[in-house]
Amino acid sequence: MLLADLTSPQVRDLDKNLPVLIPIAAHEQHGAHLPLFTDSYLLGEIVRRTEATRSAEVLITPLQWLGNSHHHRDFPGALSAQPRMYLDLLQGMVNNLLDDGFHRILILNGHGGNDIPGQQAMFEIRQQQRQRSDLLLLFSSYWKLRPTEVESARGFQQTEMGHACEWETSMMLQIAPHLVGNYREATAVEPNGSFLPAYRAWVTQDRSAVGHIGCPAFASSEKGEYLFTLFATGVAALIDRMLCWNGHSWRD
Numbered sequence: 001m002l003l004a005d006l007t008s009p010q011v012r013d014l015d016k017n018l019p020v021l022i023p024i025a026a027h028e029q030h031g032a033h034l035p036l037f038t039d040s041y042l043l044g045e046i047v048r049r050t051e052a053t054r055s056a057e058v059l060i061t062p063l064q065w066l067g068n069s070h071h072h073r074d075f076p077g078a079l080s081a082q083p084r085m086y087l088d089l090l091q092g093m094v095n096n097l098l099d100d101g102f103h104r105i106l107i108l109n110g111h112g113g114n115d116i117p118g119q120q121a122m123f124e125i126r127q128q129q130r131q132r133s134d135l136l137l138l139f140s141s142y143w144k145l146r147p148t149e150v151e152s153a154r155g156f157q158q159t160e161m162g163h164a165c166e167w168e169t170s171m172m173l174q175i176a177p178h179l180v181g182n183y184r185e186a187t188a189v190e191p192n193g194s195f196l197p198a199y200r201a202w203v204t205q206d207r208s209a210v211g212h213i214g215c216p217a218f219a220s221s222e223k224g225e226y227l228f229t230l231f232a233t234g235v236a237a238l239i240d241r242m243l244c245w246n247g248h249s250w251r252d
């Protein structure tokens, strides 16, 4: 069910063991062929499918579209929260829900730049509430929840998520083809790491002059539908595990 559509008395009367899903995404450049709101459109579709199959089993907050996107600010149009403010924003939302009595909470992410602040937000809340044993504070990006790897027989060039890539372009072709530009002539940009396995801080211009990372030219709406099904299945499975958790143990 959608939190935004409930009344306050309805929220008061909900079973507080209900899992809560907080979707977070971004508004940032996605190369020359995808719109700025791509991450929010894609996560919105996965949330829509989750709500359709698990309506009674999960409470979903409105999607938080403002993300941690400073590494995309070398292209026009990105709207990005200051990183430390973003951490406070996420903690504020989770703490509001804890104050209302909910304690099984999943931040579901749709943008790579939110990974570190999202996990840090949950880490800090757990430390602040370390006397409690009833908290389930989870964070995951949706593409990491896929129950299987993508089937190469379907013609996928990529085995991992990139940026404005084969995967994201395919999903946009499936839900909003009118917003997809000329992806067929987009040259492949390898995700090449640098100084691996160390983490090297980066801005997008370091890695891609055109803004995308991956192989958008291989995108198709059929691949997009396949990916949405795969990712939504993974999200639903995690919600089921949250529901089955006994309420106190470390193991699920």
Ligand SMILES: [Zn+2]
Pocket: 030, 038, 039, 111, 163, 164, 168
């Ligand atoms: Zn994206």
